[in-house]
Amino acid sequence: MIPYGRQDITQADIDAVVGVLQSDFLTQGPMVPRFEQTVAQHVGASHALAVNSATSALHIACLALGLGQGDWLWTSPVTFVASANCGLYCGAQVDFVDIDPRTYNLCPKALELKLAQAERDGTLPKVVVAVHLCGQPCDMQAIQELAQRYGFKVIEDASHAIGGKYRGEFIGNCRYSDITVFSFHPVKIITTAEGGMTLTNNAELASRMALLRSHGITRDPTQMTHDADGPWYYQQIDLGFNYRMTELQAALGVSQMERLDQYVGRRHQLAARYNELLARLPITRPWQHPDSYSGLHLYVIRLQLDKIGRSHRQAVDLLRGMGIGVNLHYIPVHTQPYYQRMGFHVGDFPESERYYAEAISLPMFQTMSEEQQDDVIAAVRKVTAP
Numbered sequence: 001m002i003p004y005g006r007q008d009i010t011q012a013d014i015d016a017v018v019g020v021l022q023s024d025f026l027t028q029g030p031m032v033p034r035f036e037q038t039v040a041q042h043v044g045a046s047h048a049l050a051v052n053s054a055t056s057a058l059h060i061a062c063l064a065l066g067l068g069q070g071d072w073l074w075t076s077p078v079t080f081v082a083s084a085n086c087g088l089y090c091g092a093q094v095d096f097v098d099i100d101p102r103t104y105n106l107c108p109k110a111l112e113l114k115l116a117q118a119e120r121d122g123t124l125p126k127v128v129v130a131v132h133l134c135g136q137p138c139d140m141q142a143i144q145e146l147a148q149r150y151g152f153k154v155i156e157d158a159s160h161a162i163g164g165k166y167r168g169e170f171i172g173n174c175r176y177s178d179i180t181v182f183s184f185h186p187v188k189i190i191t192t193a194e195g196g197m198t199l200t201n202n203a204e205l206a207s208r209m210a211l212l213r214s215h216g217i218t219r220d221p222t223q224m225t226h227d228a229d230g231p232w233y234y235q236q237i238d239l240g241f242n243y244r245m246t247e248l249q250a251a252l253g254v255s256q257m258e259r260l261d262q263y264v265g266r267r268h269q270l271a272a273r274y275n276e277l278l279a280r281l282p283i284t285r286p287w288q289h290p291d292s293y294s295g296l297h298l299y300v301i302r303l304q305l306d307k308i309g310r311s312h313r314q315a316v317d318l319l320r321g322m323g324i325g326v327n328l329h330y331i332p333v334h335t336q337p338y339y340q341r342m343g344f345h346v347g348d349f350p351e352s353e354r355y356y357a358e359a360i361s362l363p364m365f366q367t368m369s370e371e372q373q374d375d376v377i378a379a380v381r382k383v384t385a386p
Contacts, residue, residue, distance in 0.1 A: 002372050003325040004298075005187030006365040008263070016255040020247045027246045035250035036197070038257050043162075043172030045180070045199040047206035050250060051213050054159045054183035054196035056243040058086035058129070061179040061198050064208040065153045067092050067127050074114075075129035075157070076106040077332040077352040083129050083157050084333050092126070094342075096334055098349040102287045104133050104300070104359075107351070108142035115150045125152045132161040132171065134329070135189070135295030136288060140166055140176035159183035162190060163264035164295035171295070174201045179209075184249075189263055189295050189366075190256035192249035216240030263366040267296035270368055274299055277377050281384045282307035284358075298329055301380070302358040308384045312357055315383050319360070322379045327361045 020031060032050050040048035051057050067073060073087030077096045087094045097114055100107040111128070118124045128147065130138040140156070147154050154177040158164075161171045162182045172180045184195035200206050211218060216238035221228060224235045271294075275285055284302040288294055303315055310318075319326045332352040334344035346353065363376055 001320075001323050001325045002363045002368075002376060003365070004327040004361050004363050006367065007186040007191045008259075008365070008367050010255075010259075012258075013252055013255045016251040017248050020251045023247070025247050027244065029247045031247040031250040031254065032245055035192075035245075035253045035257075038254055039162075039172070039182070039197060040199060042257065042260070043170040043180075043199065045173050046201040047203065048197055048199045049206060049209050049213060050192075050195065050197050050245040050253070051243040052196070052245055052249075053194055053243075054157075054181055054185070055082040055086070056213070056241070057181040057183075057196035057198045058082055058155065058157065059089050060209045060212040060241070060243060061155050061181060062086050062090045062092070062127060063212055064205045065127055065155070065178060071126040072118075072123060073127045073129060074111075074125040075333075076131045076133070077334045077349045078104055078133060078330055078355055079131040079157065079333060080159070080330055081333055081336065083131050084339070086129070087127070094339075095125070096344075096349055096352075097128075098351045099133075099355060100139075101351050101354075103136055103138075103289055104355055105136065105138040106130055106143075108139045108146065111143065112146055115146060119150065124150055127153045127155060129155045129157050130177070131157040132159075132164070132295075134286065134298040134300055135160040135164050136286075137161060137164060137166040137171055137292050137294075139289070139291070144176040153178045156180040158295075159185075159188065159196075160297035161295040162188070163260045165293035167291050168293075172199050174199055178202065179205060184253060184256075187297075187365075189267070189297055190253065190260055192245065192253040192256070195245050195249045195253065211238055212240045213243040214240055215242060264295055266366045267364060268294075270364060270373060271296050271299055273370070273373060274362065274377070278380060281381060282386070283380070283384060296364065298361045299364040300329065300359050300361050302355070303360065303384065305358060307386065309386055310383070312360075316360060318383045319379050322382070324376050324379045325363060328356070328359055329361050330356075332356050 036048040071092040184192040282304040
């Protein structure tokens with residue numbers, strides 16, 4: 001089976017992890033700050049905080065921005081559930097904004113219309129989570145302009161997008177957002193086995209997130225209520241969580257970062273080859289906005305079902321039966337039973353639902369060979385033949 005995604009672990013990665021195993025620190029040592037500094041410098045952000053998952057990163061980002069009871073978080077329906085759940089973790093209410101039919105990202109025009117209505121209703125969001133689906137950035141300038149007009153905060157869920165660029169600058173520099181989040185899950189562009197990171201240019205937000213990721217505990221004398229009792233002393237000054245990343249994970253991340261640009265470049269080579277060799281089939285290939293340089297975590301096609309003579313499910317089953325590990329990213333969050341119990345219904349976000357009815361994620365990973373890609377293309381040709 002050719003998987004839709006796969007990590008690339010080299011001997012250098014293994015040596016980096018073994019080096020930590022042979023050191024004095026398995027957690028809370030020097031490697032996590034080194035990883036944070038490496039990523040921050042690469043993307044051009046002032047502060048970076050490594051955590052144990054992108055879900056944890058989203059949670060503490062929301063908390064740092066003050067999201068809580070009585071507030072609203074808005075995001076795209078076409079994302080993993082964590083992009084919405086992070087609002088619920090904070091006691092906020094969640095709503096969605098439909099996608100752009102070409103980029104599959106949150107649509108700025110739909111956002112503007114919904115904001116105008118929410119202003120009349122008194123239900124403006126406190127936070128908007130802009131998800132860079134497949135690695136392609138949202139129209140962040142348009143979203144930032146709306147944030148300034150309507151007073152909400154912006155989190156970039158860039159779980160798919162490390163190594164990508166928006167308007168010639170690396171995603172993660174937070175030029176158009178308050179906080180950016182990366183994921184380092186094994187199928188992502190680089191991996192720390194599990195892990196995530198928040199980035200910001202705001203020192204106060206960085207300090208708040210650092211506190212929240214480690215139990216709300218500080219050893220900083222300037223944050224304490226009185227002088228330390230001794231060198232052992234710490235204070236819990238807030239209710240935080242155990243969201244720390246280990247030294248082992250950070251060492252793997254530092255090693256993987258050395259190949260980030262190479263990985264993204266290879267994904268662009270594969271995407272260009274897909275674009276060329278799938279051009280005449282009854283599918284819609286992914287469209288890239290001219291302002292974007294996608295991280296290309298995913299290569300998503302949409303089936304032109306009226307032309308292929310079989311259902312979406314039949315096409316997926318046939319491809320998997322031929323050893324092509326296609327997947328679907330994602331089931332619109334508002335159609336999940338948990339969210340339907342909140343009052344959402346099928347039909348609420350039609351562009352997202354049309355996307356779900358047609359989308360298939362083809363295999364895309366940096367070590368994919370042209371022979372493997374040829375097998376994928378041959379299978380797609382067979383499945384989409386009239």
